[in-house]
Amino acid sequence: MNGDQMPVYLDNNATTRTDPSVVQAMLPFFTEQFGNASSAHAFGGEAAAALKQARRSVQALLGNAYDHEIVFTSGGTEANNAAILSALATQDGRDEIVTTSVEHSAVLALVEQLATRGVKTHIIPVDAHGWLDVEAFRCALGPRTAIASIMWANNETGTIFPVEFLAGLAREAGALFHTDAVQAIGKLRVDLRDSAIDMLSLSAHKLHGPKGMGALYLRKGTKFRPLIWGGSQERRRRGGTENIPGIVGLGRAAELAVERLEPERVRIGALRDRLEQGILHNGECLALGDVNNRLANTANIAFDHLEGEAVVHHLNRAGIAVSLGSACSSGSMVPSHVLRAMQVPAWRMRGAVRFSLSRETTVAEVDEVVCALSDIVARLRATSRESGAPPSYASQSRELSW
Numbered sequence: 001m002n003g004d005q006m007p008v009y010l011d012n013n014a015t016t017r018t019d020p021s022v023v024q025a026m027l028p029f030f031t032e033q034f035g036n037a038s039s040a041h042a043f044g045g046e047a048a049a050a051l052k053q054a055r056r057s058v059q060a061l062l063g064n065a066y067d068h069e070i071v072f073t074s075g076g077t078e079a080n081n082a083a084i085l086s087a088l089a090t091q092d093g094r095d096e097i098v099t100t101s102v103e104h105s106a107v108l109a110l111v112e113q114l115a116t117r118g119v120k121t122h123i124i125p126v127d128a129h130g131w132l133d134v135e136a137f138r139c140a141l142g143p144r145t146a147i148a149s150i151m152w153a154n155n156e157t158g159t160i161f162p163v164e165f166l167a168g169l170a171r172e173a174g175a176l177f178h179t180d181a182v183q184a185i186g187k188l189r190v191d192l193r194d195s196a197i198d199m200l201s202l203s204a205h206k207l208h209g210p211k212g213m214g215a216l217y218l219r220k221g222t223k224f225r226p227l228i229w230g231g232s233q234e235r236r237r238r239g240g241t242e243n244i245p246g247i248v249g250l251g252r253a254a255e256l257a258v259e260r261l262e263p264e265r266v267r268i269g270a271l272r273d274r275l276e277q278g279i280l281h282n283g284e285c286l287a288l289g290d291v292n293n294r295l296a297n298t299a300n301i302a303f304d305h306l307e308g309e310a311v312v313h314h315l316n317r318a319g320i321a322v323s324l325g326s327a328c329s330s331g332s333m334v335p336s337h338v339l340r341a342m343q344v345p346a347w348r349m350r351g352a353v354r355f356s357l358s359r360e361t362t363v364a365e366v367d368e369v370v371c372a373l374s375d376i377v378a379r380l381r382a383t384s385r386e387s388g389a390p391p392s393y394a395s396q397s398r399e400l401s402w
């Protein structure tokens with residue numbers, strides 16, 4: 001990091017900073033109010049009351065769902081697993097899954113695993129903008145479909161899928177509809193009251209809440225088979241003593257999201273556009289995904305002839321945190337399955353970097369990133385040209401002379 005400069009965090013699709021007021025709300029539940037919500041004494045009563053309050057806050061975030069429609073989980077991954085496995089176990093005579101090629105690994109890895117056990121899976125492709133092939137989705141639905149699981153917004157490109165419409169198609173086919181809304185919740189207004197969505201996954205750490213905490217929305221009347229068997233917590237839908245501090249943290253994060261979503265969406269969108277235009281202004285780069293239909297906080301930019309890894313590395317040295325494609329696959333050097341599904345050519349994919357903003361991002365930070373990046377990109381390009389060698393991470397990650 002440069003001297004006394006404050007770090008800039010633009011990797012909010014990987015995780016967000018826990019809001020200080022969320023931390024404050026959680027703290028007493030580690031100390032004085034440490035009770036088990038199932039206990040009959042006063043300590044238990046306090047925990048049970050906090051649990052109820054947090055559930056109400058999550059309901060409000062989903063457009064006033066009913067309280068028994070929310071099942072607290074250990075995060076988005078567990079909620080996705082619970083939804084899909086439950087549908088396969090409860091939908092009599094239906095044993096097929098429909099999903100997309102750009103889901104998070106929290107869906108795709110499970111679906112791949114199920115495929116090895118003989119479950120028929122239909123993986124719907126996307127086009128070059130990341131837009132779903134709706135006709136292929138419609139055709140894949142049939143009398144054997146147990147569940148369609150389609151993400152609301154993509155973590156790498158921010159592309160938004162028309163889940164309400166797709167849920168309607170699934171319902172017509174008699175299948176359950178689940179959406180991984182981990183990236184959408186807190187960024188898009190969601191109202192499930194008149195929707196055909198049967199199940200929805202959310203994760204607290206993507207909306208300034210704690211990690212290891214999430215929820216599954218389960219429409220009233222939807223048959224459910226638990227993933228985690230144990231005690232009678234969560235109306236017997238998720239065994240195990242409730243993580244009261246985490247649940248309280250999610251509840252507070254949900255309240256903040258409801259308050260701040262609308263004004264922040266506009267402000268963040270303007271900042272993202274300022275960032276993107278500032279970067280694109282230097283030329284030889286391209287914004288990936290459907291730029292007219294994406295989350296307001298996300299920009300995925302491919303730098304021609306550069307290694308994304310090198311750009312991320314040099315930005316990190318300048319105190320700026322961004323990521324290469326998805327945080328899940330960065331480090332593994334495996335090309336992003338999302339960009340591959342969008343048929344982004346391999347040479348372009350190598351230069352892709354994801355910038356994701358949050359309500360904490362400021363104009364000064366965005367301007368600092370644009371400035372640092374134009375320097376880094378110019379120097380990396382000059383180095384590549386001098387060496388005449390094809391770009392590689394090894395050559396581009398060396399010290400740049402400043």
Ligand SMILES: Cc1ncc(COP(=O)(O)O)c(C=O)c1O
Pocket residue numbers: 013014074075076077078104106151153154155180182183202203204205212213214
């Ligand atoms: C779209 C999407 N789904 C699921 C997850 C997993 O959520 P969690 O980290 O809470 O398990 C993530 C985050 O990594 C995500 O971006």
Ligand code: FES
Pocket residue numbers: 013014155326327328329
């Ligand atoms: S964006 Fe999730 S850990 Fe990957």
